Amino acid sequence: MFKKLKEDYLNKHGFEAFCLKAVLFDMDGVLFDSMPNHAYAWSHAMTQFGLHMTPEEAYMHEGRTGSGTINILTQKYWGRDATEEEKEIIYKGKSDVFNRCPEAGQIPGAAPLLVKVKESGCTPVVVTGSAQVSLLDRLNENFPNIFQADRMVTGFDVKYGKPNPEPYLMGMKKANIQPWEGIVVENAPLGIQSAVAAGLFTIAVNTGPLPDEVLMESGANLLFPSMHALCDHWEEIFDCFQ
Numbered sequence: 001m002f003k004k005l006k007e008d009y010l011n012k013h014g015f016e017a018f019c020l021k022a023v024l025f026d027m028d029g030v031l032f033d034s035m036p037n038h039a040y041a042w043s044h045a046m047t048q049f050g051l052h053m054t055p056e057e058a059y060m061h062e063g064r065t066g067s068g069t070i071n072i073l074t075q076k077y078w079g080r081d082a083t084e085e086e087k088e089i090i091y092k093g094k095s096d097v098f099n100r101c102p103e104a105g106q107i108p109g110a111a112p113l114l115v116k117v118k119e120s121g122c123t124p125v126v127v128t129g130s131a132q133v134s135l136l137d138r139l140n141e142n143f144p145n146i147f148q149a150d151r152m153v154t155g156f157d158v159k160y161g162k163p164n165p166e167p168y169l170m171g172m173k174k175a176n177i178q179p180w181e182g183i184v185v186e187n188a189p190l191g192i193q194s195a196v197a198a199g200l201f202t203i204a205v206n207t208g209p210l211p212d213e214v215l216m217e218s219g220a221n222l223l224f225p226s227m228h229a230l231c232d233h234w235e236e237i238f239d240c241f242q
Helices: 002-013 035-049 055-060 066-077 084-099 110-119 135-142 166-175 189-197 212-217 227-232 234-240
Strands: 022-025 123-127 182-186 201-205 222-224
Touching (some): 002 201, 002 234, 066 084, 110 227, 189 201
Parallel strands (some): 022 123
C-alpha cells in the first residue's frame, strides 16, 4: 500500500524518487492533546466580544493563526477586519480562558514515534501556528533530545499561516530539504492543505472529532486513526520512502 501511495505522489509532482530525510510535525492534536482546550477557549471567550464560534468550528480553524481566526469572526459578525489593537484584546481573552484549562498531556503514541523517527536518522521538525514563548522548553520537557530551536516554525515566524503553504515551505528550508525528502504528520484540514500546497507527502492522523473524509478531502495522502497506529507502521513507511 505505501509503495503505491509513494508512486502516486511522485507521478503527480513529477519527482523521480523519494529520499526521506525529515518528518515535519504539527503540534496541537499531533504531539499534545491540546485541541479540546483550544476549542473550549475559542467558543467560550468570543461571546464577550459579540463573536461566536462553536467547538466544532474551532477544529476546522485549527492551524490558522490567531489573527486570521479573529478576522474571520469579525468579518462575519462585524462586517470588517479587526484592528491590531482589537486582535490583541480578543486574543488575550481567548488566551486567558485557555490558560485556565488543565495543561494538556501528550497525544498517546507521539513519544515513541518521535524516538523512532530520530533513531531512523530523520530530522524531526515542528511546524505550528502556536506562539507560546516557552514552546521549546515544553517540547524538551515532554520529548527530551528530539527538537532543536532552529528546526521549529511557530506563529512568531510566519506572516500568513496555515492553510497557506508558507509554514511548511519554511519548515523545509529550516530542515534543508526538498519536498521529496520530507513527510508531514497533521491532524487538521488547514494544516493538511498547507502541507499539500507546499508539495509534501502528507499523513493525516485523526486524533479529533472530525470525520476521516474531511481530512482526506483536504488532500492527505494517507490516514491513520491514531499516533499509535502510525508508530506501529513507521518502520514500513521509512523503508518504503528511502
